[in-house]
Amino acid sequence: MSFSENAITVLKSRYLKKNGLGEVIETPDEMLQxxxxxxxxxxxxxxxxxxxxxxxxxxxxxxxxxxxxxxxxxxxxxxxxxxxxxxxxxxxxxxxxxxxxxxxxxxxxxxxxxxxxxxxxxxxxxxxxxxxxxxxxxxxxxxxxxxxxxxxxxxxxxxxxxxxxxxxxxxxxxxxxxxxxxxxxxxxxxxxxxxxxxxxxxxxxxxxxxxxxxxxxxxxxxxxxxxxxxxxxxxxxxxxxxxxxxxxxxxxxxxxxxxxxxxxxxxxxxxxxxxxxxxxxxxxxxxxxxxxxxxxxxxxxxxxxxxxxxxxxxxxxxxxxxxxxxxxxxxxxxxxxxxxxxxxxxxxxxxxxxxxxxxxxxxxxxxxxxxxxxxxxxxxxxxxxxxxxxxxxxxxxxxxxxxxxxxxxxxxxxxxxxxxxxxPYFTLAYHKQVLDGKKLKYVNERLLDRLQSSGINVEDFLEELIANGGRLKGLNVPKSLEDLNEVFVTSMDMDYTAHIDMQAAFQAYTDNAVSKTINMPNSASVDDVKQAYLYSIKKGLKGLTIYRDGSRNVQVLVSASNK
Ligand code: UDP
CATH class of the missing domain: 3.20.70.20 (Anaerobic Ribonucleotide-triphosphate Reductase Large Chain)
Incomplete structure (x- = not known):
C-alpha cells in the first residue's frame, strides 16, 4: 500500500475508526479491509x-x-x-x-x-x-x-x-x-x-x-x-x-x-x-x-x-x-x-x-x-x-x-x-504554513522529477516558481526546461473556453453531470462571464460554475486540494 504522508493525515482526521477517547484504533489497511x-x-x-x-x-x-x-x-x-x-x-x-x-x-x-x-x-x-x-x-x-x-x-x-x-x-x-x-x-x-x-x-x-x-x-x-x-x-x-x-x-x-x-x-x-x-x-x-x-x-x-x-x-x-x-x-x-x-x-x-x-x-x-x-x-x-x-x-x-x-x-x-x-493543476508549488509557524514546501511531484533530472539548481528555481504564483508561465525558464512550459499548465494559464471545452468533452460521455470550476482571471469582465454562459450552452453543458480569481475573501478552492 502506498498512502502518502498527506493521505495518512487526512485518514487519521476523519476516516479511521476511533475509540471513545478519540484515539485512532484502525490502520489505513484495516480501513480498506x-x-x-x-x-x-x-x-x-x-x-x-x-x-x-x-x-x-x-x-x-x-x-x-x-x-x-x-x-x-x-x-x-x-x-x-x-x-x-x-x-x-x-x-x-x-x-x-x-x-x-x-x-x-x-x-x-x-x-x-x-x-x-x-x-x-x-x-x-x-x-x-x-x-x-x-x-x-x-x-x-x-x-x-x-x-x-x-x-x-x-x-x-x-x-x-x-x-x-x-x-x-x-x-x-x-x-x-x-x-x-x-x-x-x-x-x-x-x-x-x-x-x-x-x-x-x-x-x-x-x-x-x-x-x-x-x-x-x-x-x-x-x-x-x-x-x-x-x-x-x-x-x-x-x-x-x-x-x-x-x-x-x-x-x-x-x-x-x-x-x-x-x-x-x-x-x-x-x-x-x-x-x-x-x-x-x-x-x-x-x-x-x-x-x-x-x-x-x-x-x-x-x-x-x-x-x-x-x-x-x-x-x-x-x-x-x-x-x-x-x-x-x-x-x-x-x-x-x-x-x-x-x-x-x-x-x-x-x-x-x-x-x-x-x-x-x-x-x-x-x-x-x-x-x-x-x-x-x-x-x-x-x-x-x-x-x-x-x-x-x-x-x-x-x-x-x-x-x-x-x-x-x-x-x-x-x-x-x-x-x-x-x-488542471491549480498551482505547481507553494509554501504551506504549518501550525508551529514553520513553512513547508509543496511541489508537484511530476515537475520535481523533471527538474531534478534537468541539471539546474532546483532549490533556487523553486523559490522563483513560488514567487511567480506557482506557475511556469511568465517565468524565465532555463533552456533545458522550455519543453515543460506547455505541459505543466495551471488553471490560470488558460482562458475560460479551454475550461469549458474540457468540461464539454467529458459531459458528452457522462450519464449524469460533471463537476468543474471555470476559472477566470481577476481582470475578467461581467461581459466575459456572459460570454462563458453562452459558450457553455452552445457546448451542451448541464450546468456551470465560474470563479473569478480573488473574488472571495475566503477562497473556497484551496490549492492543496487541487495539486
Ligand atoms: N460532499 C458533502 N460535503 C463535503 C464534500 C462533499 O456533502 O464537505 C458531497 C457532495 O454531494 C459532493 C459529493 O459529496 O457533491 C462529492 O464530493 P467530493 O467528490 O469532493 O467528495 P469526496 O468523496 O472526495 O470526499
Missing amino acids: RVAKHIAQTEKDFDYWYEKFYEFMASLKFLPNTPTLVNAGNPLGQLSACFVLPVGDSMEEIFEAVKQTAIIHKTGGGTGFSFSRLRPKGEVVQSTKGVASGPVSFMKVFDCATESVKQGGVRRGANMGILRVDHPDIMEFIHCKEKEGEISNFNISVAITDDFLEKLANDEEYDLINPHTKKSVGKLKASLVWDEVATNAWKNGEPGLVFIDRINRLHQIKGVEIEATNPCGEQPLLPYESCNLGSINLSKFVKDGAVEWEDLKETVHTAVRFLDNVIDVNNYPIDQIKNETLKNRKIGLGIMGFADMLVDLNVAYNSQEGINIASKLMDFIQSQSHIASSDLAQKRGCFPAWEESIYKDQNILMRNATTTTIAPTGTISMIADCASGIE
Missing part, C-alpha cells in the same frame, strides 16, 4: 471479490466516495455522498425536509433542494392570514440546521439550493449570498429554462409564475436577470447555472421531473433519490507514455460491480430514500488524476490533443461501464424502473439507470495523492 469486506458481503464468491475490491483500493486505482470509506462496516452504515430532498409548500413539509437534512448530514451525505415549489414572499397564508416569508428565508433555516449538525457529523454538511428563473423571488435569490458569510452552507444555482433562453435570445420579457397558484404574477426582462446573475457570479462566484430542461431531456427515466442536483452539481437526482460515487485514479493508468486500456477496462468493470453492491448493503437514512434509490439504482463512476495522466502522456490540458484524449477516455469508460451494468442485469436483473427508461426503447438490459458522474473528489484525491477530478 473493512470497506472491501462490507461491499463484498452480497457476493456468492466472497473471497474472490473481497480480494479484488481490496486490491483495487489498496493500489489506489479506485476509491469510493467519502461516506463509503468512513461508514462501511461501521454502525452508521450510510454510504452515499449525494441526496436530493423535495421541499413542499407547507410548514409541515418544509420542517420535515429540515429534519431529513439533519439526519443525512450526520452521516456525511450532501443534500440538494429546489425551493421553487414555495410560494413567494408576501403571499397571504390562508390558515394564519399572515404573509409567507418566501424561499430565501426558509433557506436560512436549512443553513442554520446545517451549521449545528456540522460539529457532530462525519463532515461538514453541504447543500445546494436551486430556484427556477421564473420564480417571483428570483431577484432576491440571486442576491442572497452577496454578503460574504451569508447562507454559507449552501451553494446556489439558478435553474435556467429553455423558455428563458428563448426570451433572452429575442430580448423579450418572460413570465414569473407563482408556484402556488400557477399563475403569472409579473414579468421581467430576460436580459436584466441574465445581467444580475452574471454580475453576482463575477463578484463572488455565485449563483451557478443549472440547465434544468436540458437535464430533464437527457434524463434516462421518462415521465418524472428532476428539480435539483447534489451540492457540487455533478449529480442531478429525483426527489428522495440518492447516489453513491466512486472514482478511478487515472494517474495509475499510464505506462511508458501510453494509456493502459486493458487495465482500465477491468477496473471499470470491478468499479461498477462495487458501486452496484453499495446500493444493496447501504443503510438508508430514510425509508422514502431507500424506495426511490432502489427504483433506479443510479451509480456514479468518475475519475480523478486526469491532469497527472496528461503530464505523463506529455500532452497539454489546454490543447486539442488534451480534449481528444478526454473524449476518447470518457467514451471508453462510459461504454465499458454500460457493458458492465448490462452484464450485471443478466445475472441480477434490471433496475425496477427499467420499463420507463430509455434503455427499454434501445432494448438494452441495464442494472443501473446511470453509471457515470464526474465528482470533484475534493478529499479522496488527497487520499489517492492525485490531481482532483478533471481539473
